[in-house]
Amino acid sequence: MDPIDKLTAGFKVFRDGRFKEQRATYEALVDQGQSPKVALVACSDSRVDPGIVLQADPGDLFIIRNVANLVPPCERGGRFHGTSTAVEFAVDHLEVGHIIVLGHAHCGGIRSLFDSPGESGRDDSFVPSWMGLVRSAYLRVEGTMPEAPLEDKARICEQSAVMVSLENLMTFPSVRERVADGRLRLHGWHIDIRSCALQVYDPASQHFEAVG
Ligand SMILES: [Zn+2]
Numbered sequence: 610m611d612p613i614d615k616l617t618a619g620f621k622v623f624r625d626g627r628f629k630e631q632r633a634t635y636e637a638l639v640d641q642g643q644s645p646k647v648a649l650v651a652c653s654d655s656r657v658d659p660g661i662v663l664q665a666d667p668g669d670l671f672i673i674r675n676v677a678n679l680v681p682p683c684e685r686g687g688r689f690h691g692t693s694t695a696v697e698f699a700v701d702h703l704e705v706g707h708i709i710v711l712g713h714a715h716c717g718g719i720r721s722l723f724d725s726p727g728e729s730g731r732d733d734s735f736v737p738s739w740m741g742l743v744r745s746a747y748l749r750v751e752g753t754m755p756e757a758p759l760e761d762k763a764r765i766c767e768q769s770a771v772m773v774s775l776e777n778l779m780t781f782p783s784v785r786e787r788v789a790d791g792r793l794r795l796h797g798w799h800i801d802i803r804s805c806a807l808q809v810y811d812p813a814s815q816h817f818e819a820v821g
Pocket residue numbers: 652653654676677678713715716717718719
């Protein structure tokens with residue numbers, strides 16, 4: 610089936626099925642406005658759809674997606690800060706109580722760190738610059754475990770990307786303030802859709818621990 614036809618057909622299935630069943634929920638979300646309790650930063654990867662893998666309901670999640678689930682540091686310069694705008698909206702306007710950064714296995718953005726120079730296309734491509742946010746993790750694994758399988762090195766970088774995003778979230782003044790007074794909690798998660806395993810960062814052990 611043509612990919613666009615598949616999507617319009619999918620909309621009709623939604624309209625005649627789930628929407629009909631949950632019409633009251635959708636109407637309430639429009640009439641009363643959204644008030645998600647959780648914002649989630651995820652990768653744009655087509656295989657890891659947060660709504661599906663976490664079985665969320667409409668109105669549950671304010672989702673921010675980009676390449677490699679990265680949050681940049683809070684910077685006031687420049688003009689078009691898509692991810693920072695969404696973080697600010699979630700925290701200052703929606704007043705979410707939690708932000709989850711959801712990393713994932715087999716992330717193409719993370720794998721691009723291991724490409725040879727020039728392999729990712731144009732010299733002025735956006736990807737290398739964006740992935741520079743987590744380049745220190747790449748340099749660290751290449752420096753400390755150069756002979757390890759790529760999958761192992763990539764896994765460490767995927768988890769480091771989650772940690773970098775959590776650290777950068779704390780550079781947003783309103784995030785820092787709300788974390789300090791307990792109104793906001795930050796969470797680092799990593800999911801592998803091949804083994805269907807979810808790991809959650811435990812600040813006490815400073816490791817990602819499997820969720821039963
Ligand atoms: Zn990814």
